Amino acid sequence: MYFFYINMNNLIDTIKKIENILYSLERILKQECHNLLKSKTSNEEILELIKRKKILFKKLIILSQDRLCLEKEYNIFPPYESNNKLNNYWKKIINTCLILRKLNLKNKIIMNKKFYLNQRFLELSSSYKKSVTYNLDGNLEI
Structure with missing residues (x-):
């Protein structure tokens, strides 16, 4: 019985770690949203957030595998x-x-x-630069 209790604590600790990682991901997604809404956000800031998310997802995958092994070993499931x-x-x-899903969609x-706005601006900008004029010889220039 004591052995089962210790392993149950391992499962509880693993689930707590998963919960902490998910809260960290939530904070990162909120920060990402804030940075995306700002008009002047550097690419380095967004890339740093992406790196942090990747690290957390790797940890989450490892912990989820551990959780699955513990569940299978002791025949207890969500x-x-x-x-x-x-x-x-x-x-x-x-x-x-569920919160993470909503934030990610947002x-x-x-x-x-x-x-879309940046692409539209580039298309308008390129069409603005393309103007038809006549050169000194009277020939059309684009």
Whole structure:
């Protein structure tokens, strides 16, 4: 029984770490949204956020694999209804994942709008520069 309790603590610790990583991802996505909304954001800032997200996703994948191994070994699976402590942590994780999904969608929409506006500006700018004029010899120039 003591052995099972220790391993249950390992599972609880793993789920807590997953929860912390998800909260960190939430903060990064909010910061990314803020940076995308600013008119003057350097590419370095956004690239740094992307690097941090990649690192966190790698950690999340490793922890999720550990969680799956522990669940399989001790035959306990989400939503952990038999254990209140695990169930509460799991509900927090689900809620955080839903928030992350909304933030990610919002960031994608902002990026697409910015890209579209920048692309449209470049198209208008290039058509503005292309003007038809006559040179000194009377021939058309583009």
